[in-house]
Amino acid sequence: xxxxxxxxxxxxxxxxxxxTQQTLPACKPVLTPAWVITIFLFTGCIFIPVGxxxxxxxxxVVEIVDRYDAECVPEPFRIDKISYIxxxxxxxxxxxxxxxHKYMKAPIYIYYQLDNYxxxxxxxxxxxxxxxLLHGQKYHDTSSCQPVEFNNDHTIVPCGLIAWSLFxxxxxxxxxxxxxxxxxxxxxxxxxxxxxxxxKVYPYNFQNGTxxxxxxxxxxxxxxxxxxxxxxxxxxxxxxxxxxxxxxxEDLDVDDVxxxxxxxxYNTYSFSGKKKLVLSTSSWLGGKNDFLGLAFVFVGSSSxxxxxxxxxxxxxxxxxxxxxxxxxxxxxxLSV
Ligand SMILES: *[C@@H]1O[C@H](CO)[C@@H](O)[C@H](O)[C@H]1NC(C)=O
Numbered sequence: 001x002x003x004x005x006x007x008x009x010x011x012x013x014x015x016x017x018x019x020t021q022q023t024l025p026a027c028k029p030v031l032t033p034a035w036v037i038t039i040f041l042f043t044g045c046i047f048i049p050v051g052x053x054x055x056x057x058x059x060x061v062v063e064i065v066d067r068y069d070a071e072c073v074p075e076p077f078r079i080d081k082i083s084y085i086x087x088x089x090x091x092x093x094x095x096x097x098x099x100x101h102k103y104m105k106a107p108i109y110i111y112y113q114l115d116n117y118x119x120x121x122x123x124x125x126x127x128x129x130x131x132x133l134l135h136g137q138k139y140h141d142t143s144s145c146q147p148v149e150f151n152n153d154h155t156i157v158p159c160g161l162i163a164w165s166l167f168x169x170x171x172x173x174x175x176x177x178x179x180x181x182x183x184x185x186x187x188x189x190x191x192x193x194x195x196x197x198x199x200k201v202y203p204y205n206f207q208n209g210t211x212x213x214x215x216x217x218x219x220x221x222x223x224x225x226x227x228x229x230x231x232x233x234x235x236x237x238x239x240x241x242x243x244x245x246x247x248x249x250e251d252l253d254v255d256d257v258x259x260x261x262x263x264x265x266y267n268t269y270s271f272s273g274k275k276k277l278v279l280s281t282s283s284w285l286g287g288k289n290d291f292l293g294l295a296f297v298f299v300g301s302s303s304x305x306x307x308x309x310x311x312x313x314x315x316x317x318x319x320x321x322x323x324x325x326x327x328x329x330x331x332x333x334l335s336v
Contacts, residue, residue, distance in 0.1 A: 032321065033314040037307050044304035051296025054285060061288040062102045062281045065113070068094065069275035072264040081269040096260040096277070104252040104281050110182065111242040112169060115274040119162075119235040128160035128233065133223060136201035151209050158203060158223060161213075166232050168215030171277065172261040173248060180258070184246040188230035197223040197230055214266060242278060 018024050029035075070078075072094035077084035084090060118124070127148065131139045136157055142149055145159035156164075173180040203217040203226070217226055224230075231243050252258065260277065268275050280287055324330055 033310060037310050037314065040303045040307035040310065044300045044307060047296050047300030047303065051293050051298075051300055053293075054296055055290060055293030057283040057285040058288055058290050058293055061283050062104045063288050064098050064100070064279040065276055066096055066098055066260075066278075067274055067276045068096055068262065068264065069268055069273075072096075072262070073269075082267070085264075085267045085269050092264045094262050094264045096262065098258045098260060098277075098279065100252045100254060100256040100258065103254050104279070106247075106249050106251050107183075107282075108248040108250075108252065109278075109280050109282060109287075110171065110173075110245040110248060111278040111280065112167060112171075112245055113240070113242045113274075113276040113278050114167075114268065115240045115276070116271065117241070117268070117273050118239050119241065120237055120239070124161050125235060128158070128162045130196065133158055133196060133201065133233075134198045136198055148209075148213070151205055154205055156205055156209075157201060158206065158229070162233050162235060163229060164207070164213035166213070166215035166217075166229060167243070168263075168265045169275065170263045170265075171245060174259040174261065175252070175256055180248050180250055182246040183249055184227065186227075187244045187246060188227040189234065192230050192234065193224050193227070197226070199224045248279070 072092075073081050073084055074090075077090070085092075126144055127146065129139065129142045129145050132142050132145075132155070137155065140155070142155050142159050145156075145161075148161050148164040149155060149159050171182075173182060199222050201223045202219055202221070203223065204219045206219070207213070207216045215228065217229060228245075236243075258279075262277070264275075266275065285292075319326070
């Protein structure tokens with residue numbers, strides 16, 4: 001055999017591979033009406049119960065939300081709230097009464113909610129130094145912290161706008177003249193405490209400048225134990241957000257009245273933000289949020305309706321499969 005013969009043979013072999021002939025075994029599903037209807041029915045039957053269970057979990061959560069920023073400004077100052085909040089000589093304490101409308105099982109989570117607060121602003125987000133939070137003064141390149149970087153030529157620890165604007169309202173809870181115990185430990189992520197905030201970094205010169213942005217920190221406690229700061233520095237993606245303040249570890253009964261002694265320190269008035277206090281229980285799915293349940297029920301019922309519509313159409317206009325007289329070009333020739 002010559003070389004060209006051999007070549008031709010080889011070509012002949014490859015030419016008849018199943019792959020080159022596109023005759024490999026393959027799954028070729030045909031979406032017959034029966035199949036489509038069954039799939040829609042099945043989806044509906046799975047999604048609706050899951051949605052109802054999810055919705056039930058969300059509805060079982062008891063929540064008390066109290067907006068206090070407006071009412072905690074004494075009557076004479078209501079016309080000029082900004083000068084009220086900026087004047088340190090006016091006392092900022094305020095009492096609120098929360099009525100419990102449904103039995104609340106411990107642990108009851110305490111959140112503060114801020115509205116219209118853009119923690120996601122481009123320059124705010126960047127204004128911190130992760131390395132400094134972990135290593136402290138040893139780390140010098142803190143230029144990312146601008147405009148809150150230095151105080152008297154010393155770098156501020158922790159530097160940056162986020163830390164500087166730490167939320168500083170405080171809450172105390174009293175029921176029938178006894179103070180409710182609030183557990184303020186373990187409110188931050190463990191991974192943040194262990195790996196992002198230094199165990200030997202102390203906020204020795206924090207909030208010492210002329211312009212005070214928010215909360216102060218105890219300089220004798222390392223950053224890894226300053227949980228309020230850690231919670232605050234995990235910035236929120238949306239302008240309305242809740243942050244965990246603590247947990248009440250006693251049950252609250254129906255018609256209990258909880259008196260809240262709060263210090264209304266934080267200035268949300270200059271940007272028309274709102275402040276709310278939230279008490280909430282939790283379910284196996286977390287807090288109160290109907291969205292997931294409603295989405296499941298919506299998708300499930302849409303599938304059921306589609307299944308029904310298709311079934312009616314199928315029963316009404318039944319015809320054999322593969323009838324070529326229905327093809328458009330055949331139909332046209334029929335009508336001519
Ligand atoms: C709380 O933060 C505000 C700024 O929002 C500040 O003016 C005020 O001095 C702070 N108060 C305390 C007690 O830290």
